Amino acid sequence: MTVTAEREPAQVATLDPAAIAREASPEALSGTSRTPALLIEHLSKRFVVGRKRKPVTAVHHVSIRIERGEIYGILGANGSGKSTLIRLVSTLLTLDEGRVAVFGHDIEREEMRVKRLINRVSVDAAFFKKLSPWENLVYAARLYGLEAGPAQREAVRILSRLGIKESRMSRPVEQMSRGMQQKVAIARALLTSPALLLLDEPTTGLDPRSKLDVQTFIEELRADHDATIVLTTHDLDEAERLCDRIALLNDGRVVAEGTAAELKTQVVRDHGGAATLENVFMTYTGRSLDEDVEEESDDAE
Ligand SMILES: Nc1ncnc2c1ncn2[C@@H]1O[C@H](COP(=O)(O)OP(=O)(O)O)[C@@H](O)[C@H]1O
Ligand SMILES: [Mg+2]
Numbered sequence: 391m392t393v394t395a396e397r398e399p400a401q402v403a404t405l406d407p408a409a410i411a412r413e414a415s416p417e418a419l420s421g422t423s424r425t426p427a428l429l430i431e432h433l434s435k436r437f438v439v440g441r442k443r444k445p446v447t448a449v450h451h452v453s454i455r456i457e458r459g460e461i462y463g464i465l466g467a468n469g470s471g472k473s474t475l476i477r478l479v480s481t482l483l484t485l486d487e488g489r490v491a492v493f494g495h496d497i498e499r500e501e502m503r504v505k506r507l508i509n510r511v512s513v514d515a516a517f518f519k520k521l522s523p524w525e526n527l528v529y530a531a532r533l534y535g536l537e538a539g540p541a542q543r544e545a546v547r548i549l550s551r552l553g554i555k556e557s558r559m560s561r562p563v564e565q566m567s568r569g570m571q572q573k574v575a576i577a578r579a580l581l582t583s584p585a586l587l588l589l590d591e592p593t594t595g596l597d598p599r600s601k602l603d604v605q606t607f608i609e610e611l612r613a614d615h616d617a618t619i620v621l622t623t624h625d626l627d628e629a630e631r632l633c634d635r636i637a638l639l640n641d642g643r644v645v646a647e648g649t650a651a652e653l654k655t656q657v658v659r660d661h662g663g664a665a666t667l668e669n670v671f672m673t674y675t676g677r678s679l680d681e682d683v684e685e686e687s688d689d690a691e
Contacts, residue, residue, distance in 0.1 A: 425494040427586055427618035428456040428479065433488035435474055435642075448474040450642035451488070456620065457633075461612055463633030464622045465671070467681055471642035472622035473512070476590045479620070480510040492586055507582035513573035513591050519564035523549055523574040526563060530578045541581070548577040553603050553612070569600025577605065580611070586613070589621040593628060601628075608632055624679050626667040636667075640675040 435449040448471045456462045467471050477483045479490055481501050490497045492504045524545055531541030549559050552573040562570060572592065579587060592608065593601040605628060610650050611617055623629050629636050630650045638646040638653075646653055654665040661670045669681055 407465070413543070414611075424457070424470065424589065425460045426455045426491075427460070427493060428620065429491045430454040430475075431489050433475070433478060433490060435471075435483060436476055442654045448642050449478065452639075452642070452644050453488075454637055454647070456618060458618050458632045459612065461608065461619045461632050463629040463636040464620065464639055465624065465629045465679075466622070466628070466639030467624060467675070467677060468680055470639045472639055473590050474642075475639070476510060476512070476588050476620070476622060480508055480588055482506060482510075494539055499687075506582075507584065508586045508588060509579040509582055510588040511572075511575050511579045511590065511592060513572070513594055515571070515578075517563045517571065517574070520562050521552060521568075522560045523558040523563055523566070526574065527578050527581060531581050534582050536581065542662050544581060548580050549574070549672050552577055552607055555556070567597070567600070569596040569604075572596060573600070573604060573607075576607065579630070580615075583615060583617075585617065587617050587619045589619060591624070593623070593625065598610070605632060626671065626679065630667050637675050638671060640677075646670065646674040 431453050433449055433452045434445050434447065436445040438445045450471075452463075452471075452475060462671070465589075466474060474483065478485055479492070479497065481497050481504060485498065492507050495503050495507070497504045518529065521529070527545035527549065528541055530540070531545065532538065537543070546556070546559065547646070550556065554570065554573060554577075558570070558666045563574060564591050566574070576589070576592060586620065591606050607633060608619060608621070612619060621632065633650070635647065635649055636653065637644045646656070648656065650667055653669065657663065657670045657673050658665050661669075661673050663673070668679075
């Protein structure tokens, strides 16, 4: 049994993301250019499932450049390739084509280095369900190589900032709502102070109150930590509220990119209609956000 499939015990955390960022940018030091937090160039990924099926191109020649301190949104319907993109960046999947660099470090050539700079939270985060959130966090902290004392204090601090009362911190995770569990998952990812935080649909399936808590927390994160955040969502309001820039993903391709304001101006200028992200999405993807792209898989994920 593992606490999380996302990190391995050998990866010792570095606590100061600013130091990591400084260290991680030889180019910045030499003054040639500012190293982006995340650089994705012509990235492609295909899946072949079974013999009779044709390959699914989940990610198709995607190129994205994300600067430090940005909250960058990847907006797309179900099946558009968001999770695949996140999993590729977090080195959980191998690349078919293209390259990815995190703070200037190539994710294939410097995999261990990159893993120390990132952390990923997905909807299906795994816990020890019988243990409390506090125990889960402290356990993860020890795996990450943090000392017990500071890890415990940090766990309490992060959990309370997420609106989890101290009385709730010691009850089993399995007794918590999905919203609560999602907050614990984000809290756990924060223990390592990742310089690049990848949030895969952090608020999907949450009740409105928990959703708001998590969104507020994400905004505070950027302000307080020196973190760069990539988040996927199929919630237009969330993308507009949280994200400095947004990429629209459709069938594995980036079909539009910009700030919410730029995208709205662009759609009205080129295609008319309302200055809303909904219009942007419908125009550039030809579908509604609630639509599932395809239902090829016949088994539950
Ligand atoms: N491990 C996998 N094996 C086969 N097909 C996959 C796998 N993961 C994703 N896919 C397919 O890739 C496409 C994109 O999926 P995904 O990245 O999960 O989209 P999203 O996160 O936007 O809903 C879908 O067609 C999905 O069925
Ligand atoms: Mg997904």
